[in-house]
Amino acid sequence: MDFGKIVSNSIKYPFRNIKKLPILFIFFILIAIIPIAWISDNKYLLAFGLFALFLFILIVPGYLFSMVKIGLNESSLFPSLSFGETIRDSIRILILRIVYMIVPACVLFLVLSTLSISGTHLQFDMSILNFILTLGLLSFFAIVVYILFEILLFFAKARLAYLNSLTEALKMHEVVRDIKNIGIFNIIKWLLFMAVLMIAFTFISAWVIEIPYVGFLLYFGVVIPLLESIGNYSLGLLYSNITRNNAGLVHYENEIKKFN
Secondary structure, three states: OOHHHHHHHHHHHHHHOOOOHHHHHHHHHHHHHHHHHHHHOOHHHHHHHHHHHHHHHHHHHHHHHHHHHHHHOOOOOOOOOOHHHHHHHHHHHHHHHHHHOHHHHHHHHHHHHHHHHHHHHHHHHOOHHHHHHHHHHHHHHHHHHHHHHHHHHHHHHHHHHHHOOHHHHOOHHHHHHHHHHHOHHHHHHHHHHHHHHHHHHHHHOHHHHOOOOHHHHHHHHHHHHHHHHHHHHHHHHHHHHHHHHHHHHHHHHHHHHHHO
């Protein structure tokens, strides 16, 4: 599928399934209660929000992962909420995130340790310029590492959806190979598409955010789920080019075997 179709189909996707969108909206709205409860110092509302967060972690990642699977099959349906399968997928996505974030976490620890040492030296020699330069360079390095592994995690999730194997999704060298097969330029276009979409949605809904509490709930409970739906579905569509190529290769090999 060419990139233009990926963009158009992804944007249309959640609005084709408008009747099922409230399932996703409700979970996002429920966890949006936590900061409101915190600000209003309402312990009962905070307890409810924390319970909702627990359900969110168990269900939403797996539900969004189902959209990647649907994108892989180039379908336009919205996933049904199957608790057993959804919770299992959420746990697998959590494991993926933990593994892929080990390196960024180690880098962050090293950055904080270095900054702590630099801050100690600052008390003695007052090298403020050196400290600021060190802070800027290390922060930039940490951000770049995080973004790179976040991109790896995106395509590890797509690989998991395609092969249904956590072991395969944890093979970073294979994920890197998938990225090369998709094409770095195509991935950059996809990332730019998501960035532009996020800015556009935020700009359009800016006036809603200004409404106290309600605006925050609408943005967190409606705009973000829409972006997540589009992002996960478009990831599946993008990765489907690999699955199509693999299917073509298998068909070609089978045809060759017929003549041998």
